[in-house]
Amino acid sequence: xxxxxxxxxxxxxxxxxxxxxxxxxxxxxxxxxxxxxxxxxxxxxxxxxxxxxxxxxxxxxxxxxxxxxxxxxxxxxxxxxxxxxxxxxxxxxxxxxxxxxxxxxxxxxxxxxxxxxxxxxxxxxxxxxxxxxxxxxxxxxxxxxxxxxxxxxxxxxxxxxxxxxxxxxxxxxxxxxxxxxxxxxxxxxxxxxxxxxxxxxxxxxxxxxxxxxxxxxxxxxxxxxxxxxxxxxxxxxxxxxxxxxxxxxxxxxxxxxxxxxxxxxxxxxxxxxxxxxxxxxxxxxx
Amino acid sequence: xxxxxxxxxxxxxxxxxxxxxxxxxxxxxxxxxxxxxxxxxxxxxxxxxxxxxxxxxxxxxxxxxxxxxxxxxxxxxxxxxxxxxxxxxxxxxxxxxxxxxxxxxxxxxxxxxxxxxxxxxxxxxxxxxxxxxxxxxxxxxxxxxxxxxxxxxxxxxxxxxxxxxxxxxxxxxxxxxxxxxxxxxxxxxxxxxxxxxxxxxxxxxxxxxxxxxxxxxxxxxxxxxxxxxxxxxxxxxxxxxxxxxxxxxxxxxxxxxxxxxxxxxxxxxxxxxxxxxxxxxxxxxxxxxxxxxxxxxxxxxxxxxxxxxxxxxxxxxxxxxxx
Amino acid sequence: xxxxxxxxxxxxxxxxxxxxxxxxxxxxxxxxxxxxxxxxxxxxxxxxxxxxxxxxxxxxxxxxxxxxxxxxxxxxxxxxxxxxxxxxxxxxxxxxxxxxxxxxxxxxxxxxxxxxxxxxxxxxxxxxxxxxxxxxxxxxxxxxxxxxxxxxxxxxxxxxxxxxxxxxxxxxxxxxxxxxxxxxxxxxxxxxxxxxxxxxxxxxxxxxxxxxxxxxxxxxxxxxxxxxxxxxxxxxxxxxxxxxxxxxxxxxxxxxxxxxxxxxxxxxxxxxxxxxxxxxxxxxxxxxxxxxxxxxxxxxxxxxxxxxxxxxxxxxxxxxx
Numbered sequence: 001x002x003x004x005x006x007x008x009x010x011x012x013x014x015x016x017x018x019x020x021x022x023x024x025x026x027x028x029x030x031x032x033x034x035x036x037x038x039x040x041x042x043x044x045x046x047x048x049x050x051x052x053x054x055x056x057x058x059x060x061x062x063x064x065x066x067x068x069x070x071x072x073x074x075x076x077x078x079x080x081x082x083x084x085x086x087x088x089x090x091x092x093x094x095x096x097x098x099x100x101x102x103x104x105x106x107x108x109x110x111x112x113x114x115x116x117x118x119x120x121x122x123x124x125x126x127x128x129x130x131x132x133x134x135x136x137x138x139x140x141x142x143x144x145x146x147x148x149x150x151x152x153x154x155x156x157x158x159x160x161x162x163x164x165x166x167x168x169x170x171x172x173x174x175x176x177x178x179x180x181x182x183x184x185x186x187x188x189x190x191x192x193x194x195x196x197x198x199x200x201x202x203x204x205x206x207x208x209x210x211x212x213x214x215x216x217x218x219x220x221x222x223x224x225x226x227x228x229x230x231x232x233x234x235x236x237x238x239x240x241x242x243x244x245x246x247x248x249x250x251x252x253x254x255x256x257x258x259x260x261x262x263x264x265x266x267x268x269x270x271x272x273x274x275x276x277x278x279x280x281x282x283x284x285x286x
Numbered sequence: 287x288x289x290x291x292x293x294x295x296x297x298x299x300x301x302x303x304x305x306x307x308x309x310x311x312x313x314x315x316x317x318x319x320x321x322x323x324x325x326x327x328x329x330x331x332x333x334x335x336x337x338x339x340x341x342x343x344x345x346x347x348x349x350x351x352x353x354x355x356x357x358x359x360x361x362x363x364x365x366x367x368x369x370x371x372x373x374x375x376x377x378x379x380x381x382x383x384x385x386x387x388x389x390x391x392x393x394x395x396x397x398x399x400x401x402x403x404x405x406x407x408x409x410x411x412x413x414x415x416x417x418x419x420x421x422x423x424x425x426x427x428x429x430x431x432x433x434x435x436x437x438x439x440x441x442x443x444x445x446x447x448x449x450x451x452x453x454x455x456x457x458x459x460x461x462x463x464x465x466x467x468x469x470x471x472x473x474x475x476x477x478x479x480x481x482x483x484x485x486x487x488x489x490x491x492x493x494x495x496x497x498x499x500x501x502x503x504x505x506x507x508x509x510x511x512x513x514x515x516x517x518x519x520x521x522x523x524x525x526x527x528x529x530x531x532x533x534x535x536x537x538x539x540x541x542x543x544x545x546x547x548x549x550x551x552x553x554x555x556x557x558x559x560x561x562x563x564x565x566x567x568x569x570x571x572x573x574x575x576x577x578x579x580x581x582x583x584x585x586x587x588x589x590x591x592x593x594x595x596x597x598x599x600x601x602x603x604x605x606x607x608x609x
Numbered sequence: 610x611x612x613x614x615x616x617x618x619x620x621x622x623x624x625x626x627x628x629x630x631x632x633x634x635x636x637x638x639x640x641x642x643x644x645x646x647x648x649x650x651x652x653x654x655x656x657x658x659x660x661x662x663x664x665x666x667x668x669x670x671x672x673x674x675x676x677x678x679x680x681x682x683x684x685x686x687x688x689x690x691x692x693x694x695x696x697x698x699x700x701x702x703x704x705x706x707x708x709x710x711x712x713x714x715x716x717x718x719x720x721x722x723x724x725x726x727x728x729x730x731x732x733x734x735x736x737x738x739x740x741x742x743x744x745x746x747x748x749x750x751x752x753x754x755x756x757x758x759x760x761x762x763x764x765x766x767x768x769x770x771x772x773x774x775x776x777x778x779x780x781x782x783x784x785x786x787x788x789x790x791x792x793x794x795x796x797x798x799x800x801x802x803x804x805x806x807x808x809x810x811x812x813x814x815x816x817x818x819x820x821x822x823x824x825x826x827x828x829x830x831x832x833x834x835x836x837x838x839x840x841x842x843x844x845x846x847x848x849x850x851x852x853x854x855x856x857x858x859x860x861x862x863x864x865x866x867x868x869x870x871x872x873x874x875x876x877x878x879x880x881x882x883x884x885x886x887x888x889x890x891x892x893x894x895x896x897x898x899x900x901x902x903x904x905x906x907x908x909x910x911x912x913x914x915x916x917x918x919x920x921x922x923x924x925x926x927x928x929x930x
């Protein structure tokens with residue numbers, strides 16, 4: 001009988017949780033946030049876009065736990081639904097960015113020479129722009145919508161993923177198993193994406209967690225300046241902006257969604273840092 | 287009177303299964319002018335023995351769990367770090383496999399050797415430089431006056447090892463501890479370094495502990511040999527004796543497994559593999575791989591004297607040769 | 610054309626640096642006009658110290674490194690001129706075993722994936738049949754079939770090397786290039802792997818190009834040997850004869866420097882024999898002359914031609930010119 005043994009990457013991730021309390025806390029927080037977003041229709045006490053002008057700017061009370069905004073919409077409900085936007089934008093943009101950036105980095109590192117200089121040169125140009133500015137330019141060009149927001153944020157984060165993927169590719173390329181693959185007649189594409197890529201997925205996962213926090217911040221910032229998902233859809237960024245107009249008379253309007261952003265970003269950073277600490281020494285040793 | 291006398295040395299490492307011994311109950315004696323070779327494969331505990339004597343093991347993950355190392359009237363196993371620092375590099379010289387670990391890449395070789403002389407021998411700078419030059423000449427570094435201000439990376443592996451040797455003998459140590467000093471070098475360079483070490487030993491009357499996995503090198507340089515397996519000494523004898531009359535089945539196995547270039551012989555591999563440090567060893571550690579295994583091997587055999595200076599840790603071998 | 614492997618005039622120069630910011634250009638003649646032949650089912654040892662070009666020469670034979678010049682033939686195939694399509698054919702006939710068992714297996718792939726992948730890529734078979742072949746191969750190299758689902762990190766160095774050998778044999782090649790296949794292993798395990806390679810050679814009628822720095826290993830495994838120094842073959846011939854009676858002074862130095870496990874055979878090398886010169890700036894004439902006890906004025910100027918002073922022996926030295 002053959003026994004299935006653990007894939008070394010997953011066992012590294014599992015031991016990250018076992019040995020690192022911070023990443024465990026971050027993981028639990030993220031799971032809770034995701035659950036809250038998924039269960040928003042069940043958890044939300046009210047419709048997030050239904051206005052009730054008579055009940056506008058109410059402070060937290062038994063009726064609406066976190067109060068209402070200037071259109072009388074329930075803030076708790078809006079935060080719960082807003083989590084969906086933030087998470088979808090964060091996750092989708094990171095998936096796109098890591099796929100494209102990871103592939104570009106592997107190609108640059110594996111092929112080397114002129115291709116490497118061309119790809120990494122382009123990445124350096126992209127890195128030279130502040131993320132927010134780049135996102136702003138792209139959204140301004142293609143217009144604000146959920147889909148465009150995701151594309152814009154993904155584009156701003158390709159470069160860091162390309163860098164993260166290229167460095168280990170340069171090392172792996174020199175390993176004898178790649179040479180063995182060439183001797184066995186494997187194509188370059190197979191060597192890059194079947195042999196090298198799985199060896200750097202854990203680096204990309206760690207990076208993805210950290211950059212997802214960045215993506216959520218970018219989304220909030222773009223929404224804050226009115227270039228996010230158009231109203232009346234609830235997003236954390238647009239809630240902060242709307243709340244800002246009443247920062248003196250109803251501070252909870254801006255503070256509560258800000259807190260939601262803060263918590264999510266902190267949770268992702270805790271998770272990512274913990275994963276990185278756990279994975280780095282283990283995988284480098286091999 | 288021996289220079290270094292190790293007895294009952296036991297060193298343990300922290301593993302995920304708790305503290306496990308990497309070196310068990312090791313006894314060693316080295317006299318002035320004498321070369322003791324410790325030979326074994328990876329995981330035999332030969333390097334850990336050397337690092338234990340020098341107290342260079344990481345404190346968090348390793349500990350000396352028992353035994354003593356008497357050297358010039360003091361027990362190294364119980365000295366504090368300050369006292370050890372005065373001994374390391376001064377009374378005991380060290381040469382390791384990878385010369386770059388012993389050299390500071392940002393300092394010229396002249397300054398590094400000079401610093402040893404200033405610190406341990408209290409020489410004024412100018413005198414230290416003259417002595418450094420003399421040492422580099424002695425280890426036959428080509429054109430030392432021109433190269434004394436070069437950095438380590440500007441030398442080949444063999445030349446770097448010469449520089450490390452110059453540093454190791456700078457304070458005229460009583461004992462030289464060499465851990466696989468020629469393993470990273472090509473054979474023609476290895477032969478030169480072995481010869482140099484022999485010469486220096488003769489000149490200074492040093493005792494030398496030479497750690498290696500290579501039986502050929504042992505035959506070249508050793509006066510006495512200790513064979514280690516799974517943390518224990520399994521056989522010890524003078525060099526001629528151990529090659530002419532190897533008794534422990536592991537020693538015999540090693541000799542039969544080593545292909546020689548000077549004659550054709552049938553290779554006889556030792557089956558199986560060295561036990562890992564995590565395994566709990568009951569009885570003789572070599573028994574699972576041993577062709578002579580008997581029922582009694584579930585008990586741990588003692589290191590029995592079987593002749594003049596010849597001792598073997600094996601029930602079967604010790605019985606065949608009455609003491 | 611003979612049936613085995615013939616290499617003639619093989620050369621490879623590596624260029625580094627140069628260009629706008631690359632610093633001074635360095636040219637290293639790693640392999641310089643190297644010729645040798647391995648008979649069908651024969652085994653040639655390529656021996657030399659680090660940097661002598663033996664690994665580069667071996668990789669050129671497989672076109673893992675593109676040679677600059679030279680002809681390489683194996684059976685009916687012109688390897689040096691082979692196009693993309695023909696190279697794939699060559700991959701099924703000639704395989705390679707590497708030195709480092711830790712770097713030669715992909716840590717993310719199971720033994721099953723490692724062994725069946727060549728079969729799938731070459732369209733030999735897949736699925737259950739491929740698994741069956743992988744299992745058979747594992748038992749042939751002395752491992753249990755049960756390990757198919759394991760990852761390399763669960764194995765010792767010797768076991769990994771067996772997996773590496775199994776992978777090389779999956780496509781049923783007729784010739785194997787072995788690049789220091791036992792150098793990273795402990796003595797007791799080294800003998801196990803050497804014996805395995807010899808068994809496989811006999812059972813599968815394999816030809817071998819066997820690269821090693823260890824004269825003992827070469828003597829044990831090979832019938833013929835070629836000694837390399839600074840990119841060139843300085844001497845070749847039958848192993849027994851060549852080790853008993855070396856002709857080239859470098860071969861003699863190599864033999865004298867290689868220790869044997871016998872204290873009675875202690876040698877005291879009376880001469881200082883110098884360092885290996887840099888391959889980027891080799892000495893003119895015979896590259897060995899600065900270290901040679903027999904160096905003559907001609908050695909400093911003229912590169913010695915290869916001559917045959919005795920049957921089956923070739924040497925590149927002015928002593929035999």
